[in-house]
Structure formats: structure tokens, C-alpha cells
Amino acid sequence: MSSQEGKNPLAVPYREREQSITMESLGEGQAPVYGTELERDSELFTINIGPHHPATHGVLRLLVTLEGEYVHELTPLIGYVHTGIEKSCEDQSYWKVIPFVERMDYLSYYFNAMAFCMAVERLLELEVPARAQYLRVIHMELNRISSHLFWMATSILDFGAISFLWWGIRDREMTLDLFEMSSGQRMHPRYFQVGGVMEDIPPGWEQKCREFLARMPSRIDQYEAVLDKNEIFLHRTRNVGVVSKERMLALGVTGPLLRAAGHPWDLRKAMPYSSYEHFDFKVPVGTVGDHYDRYQVRIAEMRESLKIIEQALDGLPEGRYITDNRKIALPPRHELATSMEALIHHFKLVTEGFRVPPGEAYSAVESPRGELGCFVVADGSAKPARVHMRDPSFVNLQSLKDMSEGTLIADLIASVAMLDPILGGIDR
Numbered sequence: 001m002s003s004q005e006g007k008n009p010l011a012v013p014y015r016e017r018e019q020s021i022t023m024e025s026l027g028e029g030q031a032p033v034y035g036t037e038l039e040r041d042s043e044l045f046t047i048n049i050g051p052h053h054p055a056t057h058g059v060l061r062l063l064v065t066l067e068g069e070y071v072h073e074l075t076p077l078i079g080y081v082h083t084g085i086e087k088s089c090e091d092q093s094y095w096k097v098i099p100f101v102e103r104m105d106y107l108s109y110y111f112n113a114m115a116f117c118m119a120v121e122r123l124l125e126l127e128v129p130a131r132a133q134y135l136r137v138i139h140m141e142l143n144r145i146s147s148h149l150f151w152m153a154t155s156i157l158d159f160g161a162i163s164f165l166w167w168g169i170r171d172r173e174m175t176l177d178l179f180e181m182s183s184g185q186r187m188h189p190r191y192f193q194v195g196g197v198m199e200d201i202p203p204g205w206e207q208k209c210r211e212f213l214a215r216m217p218s219r220i221d222q223y224e225a226v227l228d229k230n231e232i233f234l235h236r237t238r239n240v241g242v243v244s245k246e247r248m249l250a251l252g253v254t255g256p257l258l259r260a261a262g263h264p265w266d267l268r269k270a271m272p273y274s275s276y277e278h279f280d281f282k283v284p285v286g287t288v289g290d291h292y293d294r295y296q297v298r299i300a301e302m303r304e305s306l307k308i309i310e311q312a313l314d315g316l317p318e319g320r321y322i323t324d325n326r327k328i329a330l331p332p333r334h335e336l337a338t339s340m341e342a343l344i345h346h347f348k349l350v351t352e353g354f355r356v357p358p359g360e361a362y363s364a365v366e367s368p369r370g371e372l373g374c375f376v377v378a379d380g381s382a383k384p385a386r387v388h389m390r391d392p393s394f395v396n397l398q399s400l401k402d403m404s405e406g407t408l409i410a411d412l413i414a415s416v417a418m419l420d421p422i423l424g425g426i427d428r
Contacts, residue, residue, distance in 0.1 A: 043067060043068075044065050044066065044067055044072055045065070045066045045067075046063065046064070046065045046066070047064055047066065048061060048062070048063060048064075049061070049062040049064055049412075050062055050077075051077075051080045059080040059081045059423050060076060060077075060078065060080070060416070060421065060423055060426075061076070061077040061078075061080065062074060062075070062076055062077070062400075062412070062416075063075040063076075063077055064409070064412065066409060069408050069409050069410075070406065070407065070408060070409070071404045071405050071406065071407055071408070071409055071411075071412055072405065073405060074400065074401050074404050074405055074412070075401075076397050076400055076401075078394075078397070078423070078426050078427055079427055080423070080427070081423050081424060081427045082427040082428070083103075083424075083427065083428065084428075085100050085101065085103065085104055085428050086387055086388055086389065086428050088100055089101065089384060089387035090383060090384060090385065090386065090387065091383065092383060093352065093353025093354075093382045093383055094120055094194060094353055094354060094356060094382065094383070094384060095193075095194070095349060095350070095353045095354065096353065097116060097384065097387060098113050098116060098117070098190055098192065098193070099188065099190055101113060101115075101116045101374070101387070101389065102188045102189075102190065103188060103424065104389055104391060104424055104425045104428055105367065105369070105372065105391060105393065105422045105424060105425035106187070106188070106422065106424045106425075107146070107147045107150055107368070107422055108143060108144075108147055108367045108368050108369070108372070108422070108425075109143070109187060109188050109189065110136075110139050110140045110143040110189075110191070110192060111140060111143065111365050111367040111368070111372050112372065112374075112389070113190070113191075113192040114136060114140060114192055114274070114365050115363055115364060115365050115372050115373060115374035115389070116374045116376070116387070117192050117193065117194050117195075118273065118274075118363035118365070118374070119361045119362065119363040119374045119375070119376040120194045120356060120361075120376060121194060121195065122361040122363060123356050123357060123359050123360075123361045123376065123378050124194070124328065124356060124357070126194070126195055126323055126325065126328065127323070128195060128196055128274070128323065129196055129317075129319055129320040129321065129322065129323065130275065130317040130319060131200075131316065131317045131318065131319045131320060131321050132195075132196030132197050132320070132321050132322055132323075133274045133275040134275060134312045134315070134316050134317060135196075135197050135200075135201065135316075135321060136192060136197060136274050137274055137275060137276065137279070137308065137309075137312050138209070138309050138312045138313065139179070139182070139191060139192075139197075140274075140365070141305040141306075141308045141309045141312075142175045142178060142179070142209075142212075142305075142309065143175070143179075143368075144301065144302075144305050144367075144368050145175060145216070145302050145305050145306070146172050146175040146176065147368035147369075148298045148299075148301060148302050148368055149168045149169075149171050149172040149175075149302075150168060150169075150172055151298065151368075151420045152164060152168045152223065152298070152299075153165045153166075153167070153168025153169055153172070154168075154417070155417035155418065155420070156168075156227070156233075158413055158414065158416075158417040159232070159233060159236060159414065159417075160232070161230075161233075164223075164226075167219075167222075167223070171216065171219050174212045174215070174216075175212070177208070178205065178208060178209055178212065179191075181201075181202060181204075181205050181208065182199070182201050182202065182205055183198060183199070193322060193329065193330075194328060194329070194354075195322050195323030195325065195328050195329045196320070196321050196322030196323055196329065197321050197322060198322075199321065200321040206313055206316075209309065209313065210310075210313065213306055213309060213310050213313075216302070216306055217303070217306065220299060220302055220303060223299065224299060227295070234292070236291070236410075236411070236414055237290065237291035237292040237295060237414070237418075238288075238290060238291075238292045239288065239290050239292075240290055240291050240292075240407065240411050240414065240415075241290055241291045241294075241403035241404070241407065241411065241414065241415045241418060242288060242289050242290045242403075243257075243261060243289050243399055243402045243403055244261060244289060245258070245261040245262045245263045245289065247399075247402055248261045248263070248289070248399060249263065251395070251398045251399055251402075252395045252398075253370070253395060253396050253398070253399050254370030254371040254392055254395070254396070255366070255367070255368070255369045255370025255371070255392050255396065256294055256297045256298050256301065256368075256369070256370070256420075257294060257370070257396055257399060257419070258370070259283065259284060259285045259286065259297050260285070260286035260289055260290075260293035260294040260296075260297045261286060261289035261293070262285055262286060262287055262289065263285070264283045264285045266283045266366055267364055267365060267366040267371060268281075268366045269283055271364070273363075273365065276308075278311075278315065279307075279308045279311045279312065280307070280311065281304045281307050281308050282300075282304055283304075284296070284297045284300035284301055284304065285297065291414055291415070291418045294418045295418070301368075326341075326342075326345045327345070327354055328354050329349075330345075330346055330349055330350075331345055331346055352382055353382035353383070354382060355380060355381060355382050356378040356380070356381075356382075356384070357378060357380060358378055358379055358380045359377075359378050360375065360376065360377045360378070361375070361376055361378075362374070362375045362376075364390070367392060368420075369392040369393050369396060369420055369421075369422065369425075370392030370395070370396060371390065371392055372389070372390065372391060372392055372425075373389065373390035374387065374388070374389055374390070375387070375388040375389075375390070389425070389428060391422075391425035391426060391428065392425070393420075393421040393422045393423070393425045393426045394425065394426045396419060396421065397419070397421055397426060399419070400415055400416065400419055403415040403418075403419070
């Protein structure tokens, strides 16, 4: 037997095998081998990833067409966690809408509430006390760190490093403890109200927050020390999923994804709200627009958030934590036992709510995933005629196609992780 006759056809390179192995060369009863002439027109393979894939960070379905192990075409399919929250808001008084919108982007609940409250305050022409503005900033930046920590914990797990899940959750617990201390809830606290915040921070809260500020920089140093020298992580993130700044802008992408591409757009700087103009902080940007830049931008943002929180605590104004307009804000609890007027206002606000003059308003905040906007239409009643959220995850999801097509399917999982989508905000 010659060496050619004894050669295993499966050991021949694919392109050569494609031409050498035909149906005539197969024995009777044999199944066709991958790469035969019968498969020349069917090299593309379409699969569904999801809607319950563990690496999709939510109930997301990806219709993926593969060419070998490379992504040839990708289509995200959404709607699997649609809750009708926007429509439900039309049946609630303004005061009761807040718990609904908080559950859209369920990792950024303070930002959801902030966007809605700002829109209603604009319609009411209501001035929020300075102390309430600072308290809002502190809680939003804590929420930004909490969200980024959860992103890091789950994303690095997708790369195969399970330790980061425990580390990220461990440090995130410190922020949730602060939320529980100020509002009574670890998640969906309903702390932000139209006109301010629900309660002033309790005794000991500031000290506990400063302990968190002192501890976190070294924890972030540890994350970077591990990841920045990890060859597996570097090979799977550098020059992977590159999308240009121009393309991101064309898609309407905002947040860390846009800044990682080199565009320093941050609403806290570009269109300051809630006293952000009082604080000194930087806007981290990338240079390449790959997964590694997206990681670095989020890490840097956590450091900047720590600086903002410290400045807000140092300059926290005295005074009211919510507006003194008794037709808008609930009266303090201690007055309910001694003041009939306070009791009446409380009863009317809880049962009927407050009326908002006819009009429409849009307000936007810089959430951990980008521009989170809320559009409110008022018809003069105690219920909004329309509440619509501009959720950044919904818009940013468009960029997944550009990140993934032409890359390995393994890189697709990394792209979903670095996208950081929240499907509760996408579907609403």
C-alpha cells in the first residue's frame, strides 16, 4: 500500500479534503464526511444562543449564523422579559410610578428613579434642595460602582475566572449595605422622591460610607493587578470586538462603550444635573475601542465615582432633604401623630397623588450603561398620560452585531459580557 493510499482522509487539510472526498469514494452504507461535495453549498450553520443561555446576562436570544467557528451573521431577538412597565405607569399616580421604573434596569435603580423624578420636577417647575441633590449624587455614584462591580464579577466569570465572581459580589455587598441603611432596602429602595429623597441619611451612615471609600481603591488595584497581567484575559480582549467611534455615534451608542471608542461624552459633564457641576472628576476614554478599552474605562469610572462621593460628603449642605411643598412631598413621619393637616396631606398624596400641569418633559442621566432618559407627558391629572424610557441597553445592543461578526464564537460570549446589557431595561 502506498503512503497516499494509506493516508487518512480526515488528516488532509480541509480545503484539500473537500475536493478529494466525494460520495463515490464512500463505501456502501457510509455516512458523508464533513467537507464532502454534498456540503459545499451548506457550510453556513445557523444556531440559537438563548433565550436562556447563562452567558447572556439576561433573557436574550441570539440568532447566529456560523461559518466554521466564526460568526458570519448575528441577529439579537428580544422581548422575552417584557413586563409592560411603561404602560403600567399610566395607571399609577406619579408618586407610585417610582417603584415601577426602578425595576427596568434592575442594576441601576437609582438612575431610573432619578430620570423620572427629574422629568416630573421639570413639569412642576420644582426646585430640589441642595442637600437632596448631593444625597442623590452620592447614591447614584454608589450605584454606579455597584453596577460596575456586578458587571466585572459576571463578565470575568464568562472568561473562566470564577474567583472574580466572589470578589465582585463581596465588594458590592458594601454598597448594598449602605442602601439598606439609608432606605431600608438593598435593591429597588424607592429612596428618590419627586422633590428630593425619602429620608435623610441616618447617624453612622457617613462613617460607613467613608470606610467603603477607604477600602475600595486597594480592591480595584487588586482587580487590575490580576487582569492586566493575565495572558488569557489580554488575548481575549485586546483588538477584539473593535468598533469605531464613528460607528458608535451612528448607532446612538452612549456610556462606557462610546467612551471606550475615544469619544468623551458624559452627561454629568456635558449637561450637568443635580449639582454635578460642583464636583471635580475626569471622563475616562479609550483609544482602540476594543474589549480591553471597555474594561479599562469601567475600572477608571469606579475610581472617579469614589472621588465624587468623597467630595459630596465633604461638602454636603445642611438643610432640607426634600421640598417643603406639602402638596408634592409626604410630610415627615413625626408630624403625623400631632398635626391633622399633615395627616390629611399624607392621606391625599398616598390615595390620590398630586396633579401635574399639562405638558411634556424629557430628562436624561448618565447611567452605568449610558444615557438613560425619561419622557413624561402630563394631561393635568394625577396620573401620567405617557411615560417612555430611553434605555441605553436597548440602543447599545445594536453594536453587538458590529462587535461579533467575523470573530470567533468564543469571542461572541466575551462581546455580550463587555456590552453589559440589562434585559429588563431593553424589554420594559
